[in-house]
Amino acid sequence: MPELPEVETIASQLRNGNETAPSLVGQVILGADLCWARSLAAPDPETFYLTIKGRQVTGISRRGKFLLINLEDQALVIHLRMSGDIRVEPGQNVLREMPIQPHDRMIINFESGWRMAFNDTRKFGRVWLTDDVQRLLQRLGPEPFDPSLDEKRFSEMLHNRKRIIKPLLMDQHFLSGLGNIYTDEALFRSNLHPLRIASTLSNEEAGRLLRKIREVLQSGIDHNGSSIDWVYRGGNFQNHFQVYARVGKACYVCGTPIEKITVGQRGTHYCPACQIKPDEKTD
DNA sequence: CACGTCACCTGCGTGC
DNA sequence: TGCACGCAGGTGACGT
Numbered sequence: 595m596p597e598l599p600e601v602e603t604i605a606s607q608l609r610n611g612n613e614t615a616p617s618l619v620g621q622v623i624l625g626a627d628l629c630w631a632r633s634l635a636a637p638d639p640e641t642f643y644l645t646i647k648g649r650q651v652t653g654i655s656r657r658g659k660f661l662l663i664n665l666e667d668q669a670l671v672i673h674l675r676m677s678g679d680i681r682v683e684p685g686q687n688v689l690r691e692m693p694i695q696p697h698d699r700m701i702i703n704f705e706s707g708w709r710m711a712f713n714d715t716r717k718f719g720r721v722w723l724t725d726d727v728q729r730l731l732q733r734l735g736p737e738p739f740d741p742s743l744d745e746k747r748f749s750e751m752l753h754n755r756k757r758i759i760k761p762l763l764m765d766q767h768f769l770s771g772l773g774n775i776y777t778d779e780a781l782f783r784s785n786l787h788p789l790r791i792a793s794t795l796s797n798e799e800a801g802r803l804l805r806k807i808r809e810v811l812q813s814g815i816d817h818n819g820s821s822i823d824w825v826y827r828g829g830n831f832q833n834h835f836q837v838y839a840r841v842g843k844a845c846y847v848c849g850t851p852i853e854k855i856t857v858g859q860r861g862t863h864y865c866p867a868c869q870i871k872p873d874e875k876t877d
Numbered sequence: 878c879a880c881g882t883c884a885c886c887t888g889c890g891t892g893c
Numbered sequence: 894t895g896c897a898c899g900c901a902g903g904t905g906a907c908g909t
Contacts, residue, residue: 597902632885659903675903677887697887716886718903757879766904773902823889823901838902859881861900 596674598738598771599814601656603829604680608663608710609654615682618651618663621704633699633712635720642723646670646702658734658770662727670702671722671730672712678719685709734770738807745801752792752800759795760788761858763807772807775838776814778863780807782837787871788855788862794872837863 596604611617626646628639637645649665656662661680663670672678683692685703694701700712700721712721724730736743755762762768763777772780781788783806786799795803814820819829822839832839836846840863841854850867 600902673903675885676901677903714886715888716901716903718885755879761880764903775902820902860903 596659596678596819597773597776597814598656598659598811599776599817599831600819600829601659601661601674602815603819604674605654605656605661608661608680608682616706616708618682618704618708618710619653620651621706621708622650623647623665624703624705626703627701628699629694629701630699630714630717632717633714633719633721635722637723646723657727657731658737658766659773660731660734665723668723668725669727671724671727673720674714675716675718675720677716678712678714681711681713682708683711733767735766735768736770738769738771738804738811743804745797745804748804749795749797749800752795752803755792757792758788758857759786759790759792760860760862762792764858764860769807771811774860774862775820775835776807776810778838779810779836782864782869783810785868787869788857788864789871837865839863 608618623646626643628634628642631639634642645668646665649668651663652666653664654662655664659673661672661674663672672680684690685692685701685708695711695713697713697715698711699714699717699719702710712719722730751768760777760781763772763780764774778788780803784799784803786795786803813834814831817829817831817834820831821829822832837852840852842851844850845852845865845868848865848867850865852863853866855862855864
């Protein structure tokens with residue numbers, strides 16, 4: 595579910611607090627409850643409980659789709675996968691303690707009385723407690739907003755790959771942060787067909803694609819991410835989708851009905867008039 | 878290296 | 894109403 599903009603939104607809310615919850619930075623951990631054992635990827639539960647107790651949150655950030663909660667010399671790393679979500683709410687021994695919700699997989703209790711709940715309907719999400727974040731995330735591709743990722747370098751990355759562009763963009767080892775929605779939106783805004791072969795993109799097309807990827811991700815962040823299906827996080831970028839979930843509706847640019855095909859086992863939305871494959875041009 | 882398939886899970890909408 | 898089925902913002906392990 596969450597892609598870069600949603601994780602970025604969650605990270606910034608945990609870092610800065612919001613109307614309903616304080617910042618987690620500076621808070622000291624009282625203990626943790628693991629409600630679904632497999633949500634904890636590492637270490638084993640006993641080591642986890644002993645290690646996390648008493649740690650202070652020293653910072654919160656994001657890398658790709660991973661949420662990083664720094665705890666002095668350790669870090670709590672969370673990947674929300676398809677259905678994960680984070681809540682911060684009043685916890686134990688506090689007035690107005692909130693009830694545990696269905697699908698809560700892990701609870702982190704703070705000395706302040708607040709708690710952080712990791713909720714994950716489909717149980718795909720994972721949590722790590724590690725002293726070596728670098729090693730855990732070493733295989734991730736560059737951040738889309740990395741200043742050292744310029745159009746020339748991006749173009750070279752694409753020219754080395756004889757893969758279909760959409761699954762390549764979603765490959766976290768190639769580029770980190772894009773998922774199914776933002777990839778479809780970026781390709782539409784770049785006028786590129788999702789089945790194009792990466793190595794065939796011209797330098798101009800590659801540069802345009804990088805600019806549009808950044809544009810759509812930034813727009814997602816500015817709107818606090820997307821809220822769709824039963825997972826609501828307060829974002830409203832779903833109101834700005836141009837192709838995702840718009841099958842059969844008129845393209846905002848040319849009026850042609852948006853189509854949906856399967857690419858790499860993923861539902862893929864595009865405008866058949868705006869996103870033409872070069873070998874399909876008829877003139 | 879690139880691609881397809883499956884596994885991991887639950888819940889919702891659709892059509893019979 | 895019941896139920897089978899397809900589908901869903903993700904990723905890794907396989908086999909070809």
